[in-house]
Amino acid sequence: MERSGAWIEVRGLRKTFRTLAPFRRRETVALDGVSFTVPPFQVTAFLGPNGAGKTTTIKVILGLVLPDQGEVRIEPLGVAMGVLLEGVRNLYWRLTALENLIYFGVLRGLSRSQAQSRGMELLSDFDLAGHAHRPVSTLSRGMQQKVALAVALVNDPPLLMLDEPTLGLDISSALAIRARLRQLAEQEGKTILITTHQMDVAEAVADRVVIINHGRVVAEERVDELKRLFQRSDLELILPAGEWERAGQVLGQFPHRQLERSGGRVRVRFELPDLAGFYDLMRAMAELRVEFERLAQLEPKLEEIFLQFVGIPRPVGAVGGAGQLGG
Numbered sequence: 001m002e003r004s005g006a007w008i009e010v011r012g013l014r015k016t017f018r019t020l021a022p023f024r025r026r027e028t029v030a031l032d033g034v035s036f037t038v039p040p041f042q043v044t045a046f047l048g049p050n051g052a053g054k055t056t057t058i059k060v061i062l063g064l065v066l067p068d069q070g071e072v073r074i075e076p077l078g079v080a081m082g083v084l085l086e087g088v089r090n091l092y093w094r095l096t097a098l099e100n101l102i103y104f105g106v107l108r109g110l111s112r113s114q115a116q117s118r119g120m121e122l123l124s125d126f127d128l129a130g131h132a133h134r135p136v137s138t139l140s141r142g143m144q145q146k147v148a149l150a151v152a153l154v155n156d157p158p159l160l161m162l163d164e165p166t167l168g169l170d171i172s173s174a175l176a177i178r179a180r181l182r183q184l185a186e187q188e189g190k191t192i193l194i195t196t197h198q199m200d201v202a203e204a205v206a207d208r209v210v211i212i213n214h215g216r217v218v219a220e221e222r223v224d225e226l227k228r229l230f231q232r233s234d235l236e237l238i239l240p241a242g243e244w245e246r247a248g249q250v251l252g253q254f255p256h257r258q259l260e261r262s263g264g265r266v267r268v269r270f271e272l273p274d275l276a277g278f279y280d281l282m283r284a285m286a287e288l289r290v291e292f293e294r295l296a297q298l299e300p301k302l303e304e305i306f307l308q309f310v311g312i313p314r315p316v317g318a319v320g321g322a323g324q325l326g327g
């Protein structure tokens with residue numbers, strides 16, 4: 001396989017939608033100067049709240065929406081792209097799943113027999129072999145989604161643009177697709193851009209994330225680097241309820257949340273701003289000779305990092321009663 005992979009560069013995209021609402025003109029600034037890169041052989045997750053501008057950006061990249069300003073560079077020129085657009089399952093509903101794969105495979109240059117064998121292979125990868133000969137209109141929504149994804153992959157394109165590929169899929173299907181996407185990037189040298197609202201999906205598949213909010217890119221970073229940057233000294237402490245009652249007045253002065261009580265134990269998560277806070281807490285625990293069952297440093301979750309970028313405040317010092325204590 002050629003080792004110079006496909007990539008995309010997006011520079012300074014601006015797009016304002018003008019719609020004629022009754023009695024007034026509405027303008028929506030969908031993209032407000034969007035720039036980022038989708039490097040080769042990697043999965044880039046394009047994240048952002050509803051209405052942030054993800055689908056619009058993808059449509060601009062695909063040439064389906066004309067930007068007011070900015071440019072998109074796709075290398076190599078004319079490279080084949082596998083596309084899954086949000087909510088649109090680009091399938092012929094009266095054709096069977098396999099017929100769709102053959103149709104689109106042939107349309108994109110495969111021979112009929114190539115398209116058929118590749119199509120069957122993809123259908124069985126996605127656990128749909130038994131449904132190959134059913135018309136798409138009779139399949140469930142999740143099955144249709146998987147057929148649409150298979151169609152995007154049928155001609156083995158180097159570049160994949162997938163808008164919410166795991167939306168509405170059951171757990172095992174979503175896991176299979178996550179694994180497949182990793183394999184496509186790592187072993188088959190694909191370049192992949194996906195959008196998702198499922199942070200576990202982004203966390204599991206993405207090498208990099210681009211976070212967009214109100215039409216602007218607010219972060220573009222490798223996932224491991226992002227986690228390193230956001231590495232705070234967060235600690236999880238599990239201790240007997242009696243100990244928390246005794247020491248809680250002092251320990252509770254450190255920023256904390258997620259107080260859980262069950263089975264005579266309390267779980268507290270301390271969110272310490274820096275190393276100094278960490279040492280202060282350790283000193284306080286030592287002075288009080290606090291007995292505990294578990295004390296562990298926590299890795300920041302992509303979800304929390306995302307929320308910091310898009311500015312949704314997270315509950316601080318929230319006290320919740322319900323929930324089970326983990327082992």
Ligand SMILES: Nc1ncnc2c1ncn2[C@@H]1O[C@H](COP(=O)(O)OP(=O)(O)OP(=O)(O)O)[C@@H](O)[C@H]1O
Pocket residue numbers: 017018019028029030048049050051052053054055056057086
């Ligand atoms: N054809 C259109 N006409 C008018 N406004 C539009 C059009 N398409 C998108 N918009 C607006 O542009 C903004 C960005 O929409 P977009 O679909 O790109 O968001 P998104 O990030 O994909 O959101 P979601 O997570 O909900 O899919 C929104 O305010 C949306 O209402």
Ligand SMILES: [Mg+2]
Pocket residue numbers: 054055056086163
């Ligand atoms: Mg969208």
